[in-house]
Amino acid sequence: MKIGILGGTFDPVHNGHIEIAMAAMAALGLDQVALMPSGDPPHKTRATDKLDRLRMAELAAEGRPGLYASDLEIRRQGRTYTVDTLSTLAVEHPEVEWTYILGADALNKLDTWKEFPRIARLCAFAAVSRPGCDEDLARLRAGAINSCYHTRVDLLPVSGPALSSTAVRRRVAEGLPIDDCVPGPVADYIRGKGLYLCKYSEAQILDRLKGMLTWHRFTHTLGVADTAQRLAPNCGVDPLRARLAGLLHDCAKSMPLDEMRELVVKNLPDIDAEELDTRAILHAPAGMVMARDVFGVRDAAILSAIRKHTVGDGQMSPMDALIYVSDFIEPGREPFPGLEKARMLAEKDIYRAMVCCTQLTAKHLKSQGKHVHPRSQALLDHYDK
Ligand code: ATP
Numbered sequence: 001m002k003i004g005i006l007g008g009t010f011d012p013v014h015n016g017h018i019e020i021a022m023a024a025m026a027a028l029g030l031d032q033v034a035l036m037p038s039g040d041p042p043h044k045t046r047a048t049d050k051l052d053r054l055r056m057a058e059l060a061a062e063g064r065p066g067l068y069a070s071d072l073e074i075r076r077q078g079r080t081y082t083v084d085t086l087s088t089l090a091v092e093h094p095e096v097e098w099t100y101i102l103g104a105d106a107l108n109k110l111d112t113w114k115e116f117p118r119i120a121r122l123c124a125f126a127a128v129s130r131p132g133c134d135e136d137l138a139r140l141r142a143g144a145i146n147s148c149y150h151t152r153v154d155l156l157p158v159s160g161p162a163l164s165s166t167a168v169r170r171r172v173a174e175g176l177p178i179d180d181c182v183p184g185p186v187a188d189y190i191r192g193k194g195l196y197l198c199k200y201s202e203a204q205i206l207d208r209l210k211g212m213l214t215w216h217r218f219t220h221t222l223g224v225a226d227t228a229q230r231l232a233p234n235c236g237v238d239p240l241r242a243r244l245a246g247l248l249h250d251c252a253k254s255m256p257l258d259e260m261r262e263l264v265v266k267n268l269p270d271i272d273a274e275e276l277d278t279r280a281i282l283h284a285p286a287g288m289v290m291a292r293d294v295f296g297v298r299d300a301a302i303l304s305a306i307r308k309h310t311v312g313d314g315q316m317s318p319m320d321a322l323i324y325v326s327d328f329i330e331p332g333r334e335p336f337p338g339l340e341k342a343r344m345l346a347e348k349d350i351y352r353a354m355v356c357c358t359q360l361t362a363k364h365l366k367s368q369g370k371h372v373h374p375r376s377q378a379l380l381d382h383y384d385k
């Protein structure tokens with residue numbers, strides 16, 4: 001029996017992986033190919049849980065004869081080495097001839113893998129070209145490894161598509177469709193779990209926020225995230241994107257004012273003097289910059305909602321309105337006149353709730369002799385019909 005192994009991070013698995021696995025199966029007459037996601041390194045920095053990477057590999061293999069996902073490396077604690085994997089497999093399945101499949105980009109470092117001479121006795125290699133890969137160089141590398149280690153590295157006459165997990169992660173983060181890049185069930189899984197919206201998992205975000213915000217502000221943040229996520233479907237907004245915007249909307253709130261000013265002036269040169277002057281307003285643009293640069297958020301709708309959550313704007317997208325209102329009405333808010341009306345409107349029409357919240361703020365400001373920010377006024381002029 002001949003089995004191929006396509007190892008990788010698979011963060012996430014994509015059509016290129018499937019294409020090269022199926023092409024290698026056909027070209028080499030393999031009975032099966034295992035997609036084998038690597039385990040987590042000891043000091044894990046990646047946001048994606050290894051079980052998510054495995055589940056996506058399983059979904060990708062479903063309905064493709066001969067293709068399966070192997071949890072061998074995911075199950076092992078700590079760093080996983082190919083030499084350990086192949087040694088285990090050789091003992092458990094002595095009848096199988098193993099071929100390790102890889103992109104030709106991986107040939108450069110192949111013989112630096114731990115205990116490579118031993119690996120070379122346990123399997124053969126099949127390399128598939130990849131856009132951007134120098135094929136002559138790959139041929140030279142393959143020849144050098146073959147003669148040095150008496151192994152078999154075949155270069156298959158196959159090239160994978162111009163696709164990488166990095167590109168898929170970037171597309172998700174930017175809110176672009178990924179349906180042409182990964183199998184349908186994998187795209188649904190990514191959307192369903194909100195993967196790749198940010199550099200960090202929710203647990204990692206919460207850990208960071210706990211260190212950055214007061215307890216009161218942290219609790220408020222959770223209230224806003226829960227409210228935004230719950231109301232999102234009524235507003236035609238993706239609930240997990242809304243949750244992320246809610247989680248990060250106040251991320252700059254505890255920053256010293258001077259630092260906040262410096263950060264905003266450097267990144268948003270069009271900021272107006274009034275915004276720069278007021279901490280209660282300035283944390284919104286500062287939060288947007290932090291969400292982008294510290295948390296790696298690339299989704300323009302999320303960044304805009306964070307940017308506009310304090311004073312609003314003459315143009316508010318459904319996501320902008322949702323975060324603005326959720327901030328106002330989250331369950332932890334101390335009761336004040338008008339709050340219940342805003343809450344009731346939010347269940348029915350996010351834009352009416354948004355106008356109600358702005359009117360309440362304007363009234364409160366006027367009662368204190370303060371003036372209404374021009375962008376809040378622009379919001380009322382545009383939406384208070
Ligand atoms: P990342 O962008 O995160 O590095 P990736 O797309 O390279 O992800 P990996 O999980 O790192 O995916 O790759 C697993 C294996 O699949 C590697 O041997 C890699 O060279 C190969 N591979 C991935 N994409 C392609 C492709 N489009 N064409 C050919 N080989 C590919």
Ligand code: MG
């Ligand atoms: Mg790679």
